[in-house]
Amino acid sequence: MERFLPTAQFQRLINLLRRDGYDCVGPRVRDGAIVYGPLERVEELPVGWHDEQRPGHYRLARGSGRRFFDWANGPEALKPLTFASREVLWTVVRDGQGSLRFCEEVPEVRPTAVIGVRACDIAAMHLQDQHFGYREYQDPYYNRRRRALFLVAVDCARPASTCFCHSTGDGPAAHAGFDIALTELDDGFIARARSERGRDLLAELPTTEVTPDHHAAAGAQHDAAVAAQTRRLAGRNLKASLFAHLDHPEWDAVAGRCLSCGNCTAVCPTCFCHSVGDTTELDGRRSTHHRQWDSCFSAGHSYMHSFVVRDQTVLRYRQWLTHKLGTWHDQYGRSGCVGCGRCLTWCPVGIDMVETANRICGGDGDAQP
Amino acid sequence: MRSHSLAQTQPNAYLPHEAEVVKFVQESKTIYTLYLRFTDPLVHANYMYDPGQFNMLYLHGVGEVPISIVSDPEHEDLLIHTINRVGRVTRGLAAVSEGQRLGVRGPYGRGWPLREAEGQDVVIVSGGLGCAPVVSVINYMIRRRERFGRFTIVQKVKHVDEFIWPERYERWQQVPDTTVLVAATQGAENWRWQVSPRIKVMEEVKVHTERTIAMICGPEGFMASAAEHLIGQGVPAASIYMSTERNMQCAVGHCGHCQFGPTFICKEGPVYAYPRIKPLLNIRGF
Numbered sequence: 345m346e347r348f349l350p351t352a353q354f355q356r357l358i359n360l361l362r363r364d365g366y367d368c369v370g371p372r373v374r375d376g377a378i379v380y381g382p383l384e385r386v387e388e389l390p391v392g393w394h395d396e397q398r399p400g401h402y403r404l405a406r407g408s409g410r411r412f413f414d415w416a417n418g419p420e421a422l423k424p425l426t427f428a429s430r431e432v433l434w435t436v437v438r439d440g441q442g443s444l445r446f447c448e449e450v451p452e453v454r455p456t457a458v459i460g461v462r463a464c465d466i467a468a469m470h471l472q473d474q475h476f477g478y479r480e481y482q483d484p485y486y487n488r489r490r491r492a493l494f495l496v497a498v499d500c501a502r503p504a505s506t507c508f509c510h511s512t513g514d515g516p517a518a519h520a521g522f523d524i525a526l527t528e529l530d531d532g533f534i535a536r537a538r539s540e541r542g543r544d545l546l547a548e549l550p551t552t553e554v555t556p557d558h559h560a561a562a563g564a565q566h567d568a569a570v571a572a573q574t575r576r577l578a579g580r581n582l583k584a585s586l587f588a589h590l591d592h593p594e595w596d597a598v599a600g601r602c603l604s605c606g607n608c609t610a611v612c613p614t615c616f617c618h619s620v621g622d623t624t625e626l627d628g629r630r631s632t633h634h635r636q637w638d639s640c641f642s643a644g645h646s647y648m649h650s651f652v653v654r655d656q657t658v659l660r661y662r663q664w665l666t667h668k669l670g671t672w673h674d675q676y677g678r679s680g681c682v683g684c685g686r687c688l689t690w691c692p693v694g695i696d697m698v699e700t701a702n703r704i705c706g707g708d709g710d711a712q713p
Numbered sequence: 714m715r716s717h718s719l720a721q722t723q724p725n726a727y728l729p730h731e732a733e734v735v736k737f738v739q740e741s742k743t744i745y746t747l748y749l750r751f752t753d754p755l756v757h758a759n760y761m762y763d764p765g766q767f768n769m770l771y772l773h774g775v776g777e778v779p780i781s782i783v784s785d786p787e788h789e790d791l792l793i794h795t796i797n798r799v800g801r802v803t804r805g806l807a808a809v810s811e812g813q814r815l816g817v818r819g820p821y822g823r824g825w826p827l828r829e830a831e832g833q834d835v836v837i838v839s840g841g842l843g844c845a846p847v848v849s850v851i852n853y854m855i856r857r858r859e860r861f862g863r864f865t866i867v868q869k870v871k872h873v874d875e876f877i878w879p880e881r882y883e884r885w886q887q888v889p890d891t892t893v894l895v896a897a898t899q900g901a902e903n904w905r906w907q908v909s910p911r912i913k914v915m916e917e918v919k920v921h922t923e924r925t926i927a928m929i930c931g932p933e934g935f936m937a938s939a940a941e942h943l944i945g946q947g948v949p950a951a952s953i954y955m956s957t958e959r960n961m962q963c964a965v966g967h968c969g970h971c972q973f974g975p976t977f978i979c980k981e982g983p984v985y986a987y988p989r990i991k992p993l994l995n996i997r998g999f
Contacts, residue, residue, distance in 0.1 A: 482724075
């Protein structure tokens with residue numbers, strides 16, 4: 345189902361979602377970046393804003409345009425909405441007799457509609473769904489948040505210089521995994537519904553037919569967004585190539601610059617590593633068992649009772665990249681990279697992961713389109 | 714042998730069950746054994762596991778730690794864990810007293826290939842405290858001696874202090890068709906077993922048939938050397954299994970710490986067929 349939603353009616357989408365009980369969340373400008381926040385009025389979206397991104401660089405600038413989504417992406421993907429950066433898993437109370445009573449702390453969540461989701465972030469969420477969602481051990485914390493989401497995707501019309509989702513096959517247009525997807529044009533949106541509830545919602549909106557002009561404009565915009573992406577990984581599956589080059593000098597070169605700070609893994613929409621810890625109250629009776637995002641760039645990540653498996657930055661960087669672009673294929677049937685470019689932008693020393701991977705793989709990347 | 718335990722079918726895989734320390738045995742200066750029983754009889758009665766699988770043990774206010782199960786699922790009522798006092802949680806567990814309550818969740822991972830081993834000669838090799846996970850396998854097989862061919866049991870330690878349970882090895886020596894080879898790098902007075910460097914003791918392992926299965930546990934370099942030696946003796950690489958170890962925090966394949974190449978050790982391991990992990994074994998940083 346495909347309809348045209350004029351800009352003047354865009355607010356109605358939020359109104360209907362709120363009427364149906366959803367909290368609306370959308371991209372907003374805060375502290376010089378576009379991040380998710382509560383959304384009631386479309387004017388709160390980053391109207392007219394553009395982002396300029398390159399390795400180690402992110403700046404917002406306001407143009408004269410009236411578009412809502414004329415920027416690429418901010419530091420947050422959907423990840424913080426489904427996989428909380430820190431949360432309590434369970435609590436335990438020890439009574440006077442020494443008995444332990446364990447109590448699960450599954451989060452209370454409200455139905456949440458996210459407006460303005462990028463295709464790369466939906467692809468990343470699918471990977472996290474596989475990881476947490478429905479394999480032999482299901483994660484009730486992730487799943488509860490995930491199931492509460494209603495997703496309104498927006499096709500990317502203005503990729504950043506760091507973007508390479510076309511080469512990973514994940515963008516710039518959204519193709520699956522959303523309830524409604526929007527293609528923003530100058531006077532409104534082409535809206536396509538994917539789910540039943542998306543169709544129901546779209547049917548209630550004051551939309552018009554999509555005209556051939558709309559299609560032509562959308563097509564040209566999509567082609568331009570693809571053409572704007574000059575960065576690309578050497579292939580979709582670099583596993584064999586990366587593991588054939590574990591001694592490549594580029595590993596040391598990149599490790600010489602890498603601060604092992606973990607920014608890349610924090611902004612990566614697919615990174616799932618987390619550490620688990622316990623905090624006991626001062627009375628010694630009640631203790632909470634919690635988890636928080638961890639990074640394979642931290643020393644503790646590979647700690648074993650008597651040693652650290654990856655005690656050098658070069659080993660951590662190699663671990664991260666060979667997993668993300670290599671052995672993810674074995675575990676999840678595809679690469680762990682969706683081409684969002686965040687690990688380039690938010691690296692404080694501007695390491696270009698794509699360039700690094702391509703250097704290491706040389707010409708041997710599997711060059712599937 | 715395997716059926717679902719309550720712990721696995723309950724919706725929240727992160728939540729431990731309460732268990733009581735029924736018995737505490739100090740095995741050596743740093744090694745001790747906990748005998749546990751779930752306080753809920755229903756949980757206890759339905760708790761099924763295979764030798765080589767592990768549990769997450771939780772010490773109140775300190776945290777969780779993965780520990781392999783050494784009891785025999787068909788012969789022992791209590792859940793038995795032999796632990797080396799090396800980290801924060803294992804130091805805390807070393808101080809528990811009988812009657813104290815812990816949290817336990819599991820079992821996790823894949824254990825030893827005991828079905829595959831039936832009808833074959835079996836070589837069991839362990840290095841250092843690697844003996845704890847394989848002792849359960851040895852006990853399991855000795856109790857079902859007729860199902861297996863020739864046994865060879867190799868235990869290699871650096872220092873004689875690391876050798877625990879001498880009486881078991883002495884007893885196993887008496888089992889028909891069983892060769893027991895124990896060696897230390899450095900001997901000591903009253904050391905009645907061999908003194909030999911590295912894996913030299915492996916040279917005494919006689920492989921009689923291709924239908925030989927090997928199970929190895931110990932430091933990675935040790936396991937790789939032992940495996941290569943056995944392959945040289947004619948044991949098929951695919952019949953060599955080894956137990957691996959990495960940082961583990963969730964035990965259900967979510968936290969990422971035990972990721973080893975294409976696998977999570979907590980789910981696909983800790984016991985792997987050698988060819989599966991050979992490419993990354995002994996490569997620094999993986």
